[in-house]
Amino acid sequence: MLYSIARAAGFLALVCPTILSAALPSEPLAPTVPWKSDGIYQHNKGRDYGCSHGRKSRNCWSDGFNVETDMDEKWPDTGKMVTYNFDITNTTMAPDGFERQMMVVNGQYPGPTIEAEWGDTIVVNVKNSLTNNGTGIHWHGLRQLRSCQMDGTNGITECPIAPGQTKTYTFKATQYGSSWYHSHYSVQYGDGIVGGIIIRGPATENYDIDLGILPFTDWWHVPIFTVNAAALHAGGPPTADNLLVNGSMTSGSGGKYAVTTLTPGKKHLLRLVNQGINNNVHVSLDGHPFTVIAADFIPIIPFTANSLNLAVGQRYDVIVNANQTVGNYWLRVGTGGGKCDGPNANAANIKSIFRYEGSTSGNPNSTGITLPTGCYDETNIVPYVKTTVPRNLPQELKLSFSQTAATNNLVQWHINASAIQIDFKTPTLQYVIDGNDSFPTTDNIYVVGEAHKWQYWVIQSDNSTPPLPHPIHLHGHDFYILDYAQGAQWAGDTSRLITDNPIRRDTATLPANGYLVLAFESDNPGAWLMHCHIPFHVSAGLGFQFLERQREILGSIGDLGGFKDGCKSWKAYERNVEGGFIIGDSGLRL
Ligand SMILES: *[C@@H]1O[C@H](CO)[C@@H](O)[C@H](O)[C@H]1NC(C)=O
Ligand SMILES: *[C@@H]1O[C@H](CO)[C@@H](O)[C@H](O)[C@H]1NC(C)=O
Ligand SMILES: *[C@@H]1O[C@H](CO)[C@@H](O)[C@H](O)[C@H]1NC(C)=O
Ligand SMILES: *[C@@H]1O[C@H](CO)[C@@H](O)[C@H](O)[C@H]1NC(C)=O
Ligand SMILES: *[C@@H]1O[C@H](CO)[C@@H](O)[C@H](O)[C@H]1NC(C)=O
Ligand SMILES: *[C@@H]1O[C@H](CO)[C@@H](O)[C@H](O)[C@H]1NC(C)=O
Ligand SMILES: *[C@@H]1O[C@H](CO)[C@@H](O)[C@H](O)[C@H]1NC(C)=O
Ligand SMILES: [Cu+2]
Numbered sequence: 001m002l003y004s005i006a007r008a009a010g011f012l013a014l015v016c017p018t019i020l021s022a023a024l025p026s027e028p029l030a031p032t033v034p035w036k037s038d039g040i041y042q043h044n045k046g047r048d049y050g051c052s053h054g055r056k057s058r059n060c061w062s063d064g065f066n067v068e069t070d071m072d073e074k075w076p077d078t079g080k081m082v083t084y085n086f087d088i089t090n091t092t093m094a095p096d097g098f099e100r101q102m103m104v105v106n107g108q109y110p111g112p113t114i115e116a117e118w119g120d121t122i123v124v125n126v127k128n129s130l131t132n133n134g135t136g137i138h139w140h141g142l143r144q145l146r147s148c149q150m151d152g153t154n155g156i157t158e159c160p161i162a163p164g165q166t167k168t169y170t171f172k173a174t175q176y177g178s179s180w181y182h183s184h185y186s187v188q189y190g191d192g193i194v195g196g197i198i199i200r201g202p203a204t205e206n207y208d209i210d211l212g213i214l215p216f217t218d219w220w221h222v223p224i225f226t227v228n229a230a231a232l233h234a235g236g237p238p239t240a241d242n243l244l245v246n247g248s249m250t251s252g253s254g255g256k257y258a259v260t261t262l263t264p265g266k267k268h269l270l271r272l273v274n275q276g277i278n279n280n281v282h283v284s285l286d287g288h289p290f291t292v293i294a295a296d297f298i299p300i301i302p303f304t305a306n307s308l309n310l311a312v313g314q315r316y317d318v319i320v321n322a323n324q325t326v327g328n329y330w331l332r333v334g335t336g337g338g339k340c341d342g343p344n345a346n347a348a349n350i351k352s353i354f355r356y357e358g359s360t361s362g363n364p365n366s367t368g369i370t371l372p373t374g375c376y377d378e379t380n381i382v383p384y385v386k387t388t389v390p391r392n393l394p395q396e397l398k399l400s401f402s403q404t405a406a407t408n409n410l411v412q413w414h415i416n417a418s419a420i421q422i423d424f425k426t427p428t429l430q431y432v433i434d435g436n437d438s439f440p441t442t443d444n445i446y447v448v449g450e451a452h453k454w455q456y457w458v459i460q461s462d463n464s465t466p467p468l469p470h471p472i473h474l475h476g477h478d479f480y481i482l483d484y485a486q487g488a489q490w491a492g493d494t495s496r497l498i499t500d501n502p503i504r505r506d507t508a509t510l511p512a513n514g515y516l517v518l519a520f521e522s523d524n525p526g527a528w529l530m531h532c533h534i535p536f537h538v539s540a541g542l543g544f545q546f547l548e549r550q551r552e553i554l555g556s557i558g559d560l561g562g563f564k565d566g567c568k569s570w571k572a573y574e575r576n577v578e579g580g581f582i583i584g585d586s587g588l589r590l
Contacts (some may be wrong), residue, residue: 060202081123090103094253096253096255103133103135124169136152136167146556153529177299179199180196189535215246216244227536233409240277257352271315282372283371288321291304309377331353375512376469388499392456392519414541425571446547454519458515472531476524479506490517
């Protein structure tokens with residue numbers, strides 16, 4: 001009975017096995033093929049499978065929640081709280097064998113992975129034990145629904161955490177999937193304040209083992225603040241010395257390849273995250289194609305890929321089937337090595353090892369594909385939960401570039417002629433508290449007043465911009481990608497817009513000298529930064545804020561969560577900073 005209802009509704013692919021095991025002979029979670037070949041998949045909002053999550057029913061979650069649930073509309077209330085204590089310190093480490101000063105979480109690099117379940121409340125007590133920097137942690141991609149004061153964006157939603165001070169971040173995991181956290185204090189995360197976030201939830205394909213996060217980070221042998229100070233006056237992007245895979249790589253100074261263990265015959269979920277600075281990463285695993293099941297936090301219709309390209313900030317959840325001869329295999333990472341992907345002095349050698357249990361240790365002998373180069377977003381992405389975005393004209397935000405001889409060739413990126421420059425002492429939220437609408441021009445604030453309306457924006461490069469792509473990231477929302485093109489002007493033709501289930505994610509590439517048309521719904525009052533995720537670029541101004549429904553913010557977030565005390569401590573600290581901060585540095589950067 002249930003079987004035929006499901007079939008008639010075209011939902012065979014989606015129905016859970018626990019209720020159907022009698023009717024269905026073989027593994028019931030739909031294989032990828034029928035979804036892809038005949039395109040049958042439908043959105044059935046909030047449908048309750050009444051089945052439980054398991055190895056063979058990853059599409060299920062809990063009563064009333066499954067992979068068809070639109071995370072923007074509902075999420076479980078687990079009543080559960082997961083708590084982490086982060087101590088940020090200044091320490092010497094050598095992730096690729098080269099010793100250098102780093103700033104890290106709990107003496108670890110990468111930092112501890114935050115693990116929670118969909119609907120949990122996450123609490124992180126962050127103590128700043130640095131002597132000479134503020135800090136603040138942003139939870140990349142987390143929507144912070146009605147909790148913008150927990151977004152960790154200094155100068156916007158908080159003052160930086162002063163040395164010796166602690167801030168408690170409390171927020172709800174309304175989404176599930178893979179992400180990362182990082183300092184948002186200038187370019188600081190490039191010195192090591194990063195870590196993974198796993199929020200367990202349903203999936204669009206079955207797997208046996210969750211291998212967790214596999215982070216990629218382009219890496220410098222000099223402190224990132226030094227690199228940035230030079231980049232602010234240079235003609236092009238700085239060349240990274242290396243690229244770390246899961247916090248490890250080889251170099252002229254030693255180091256080692258990261259090793260990931262596979263269990264023969266099992267399907268492994270692997271969460272790929274570009275936690276880097278300037279390099280795109282092109283990733284492949286010898287002999288093992290990826291089955292891609294999520295892009296950023298969005299579950300997608302599974303597709304197979306021999307390699308994937310991740311811009312800074314992007315994530316893909318993939319399944320690796322360990323069905324090859326037991327042995328060792330290279331995971332290959334290409335940066336392209338060019339201006340667009342981001343130059344890397346070690347571009348030819350970046351790898352890690354995937355080792356089947358029971359095989360000898362040592363470097364693999366495997367052969368693989370030639371990795372593609374270039375900077376682009378994957379295009380095979382079809383969100384599993386379908387959304388139709390009404391067609392409308394976007395408002396323009398013009399991206400331009402300047403390098404000024406009179407100021408020692410200072411580089412600045414401008415949005416509508418203004419490079420963002422926040423004031424650590426007076427975050428946007430302070431203006432909201434004061435009811436003060438006289439924002440400094442350099443805060444780059446765009447007011448979004450109307451509630452629950454689609455907002456349409458086109459970021460358009462003008463002719464002054466160097467030919468570089470920019471990974472654009474929005475806080476507080478996922479966005480929908482309606483159109484984009486390289487080296488082109490948006491022509492104002494709304495018939496071009498992709499409005500039928502467009503790609504939804506939180507980080508997308510603005511192609512070199514081109515445009516990117518995005519839409520999001522104004523369903524989350526707050527001050528939300530949108531910026532290029534290349535720290536050097538946002539440091540040089542490439543950011544702006546949406547001040548969404550400002551009169552509703554205070555009522556919607558409730559308790560300010562230590563905002564006022566945090567600013568008091570920061571002001572007392574900043575007064576005593578000698579020499580001040582670098583000219584031209586916006587103070588942002590993720
Ligand atoms: C880290 O420690 C070094 C050496 O003591 C010091 O020079 C530097 O200012 C410290 N950095 C921060 C951010 O505390
Ligand atoms: C942060 O610390 C670094 C390294 O010690 C230093 O170079 C930089 O000037 C500091 N920046 C700020 C904004 O505090
Ligand atoms: C990454 O490294 C950590 C620490 O060594 C390890 O626990 C984890 O399993 C590794 N992740 C992967 C995907 O290999
Ligand atoms: C191994 O798994 C991959 C990915 O699921 C699949 O495409 C391939 O056909 C499998 N190979 C064998 C020999 O079973
Ligand atoms: C590489 O190939 C050699 C020769 O076939 C073999 O003895 C060795 O075990 C292989 N190494 C690894 C790490 O698989
Ligand atoms: C940005 O500037 C362009 C002109 O370059 C103008 O058309 C547009 O309206 C401005 N955008 C906003 C949101 O004010
Ligand atoms: C509003 O903010 C501006 C810019 O910081 C400031 O000059 C002004 O005094 C503020 N007004 C009030 C009423 O607080
Ligand atoms: Cu950029």
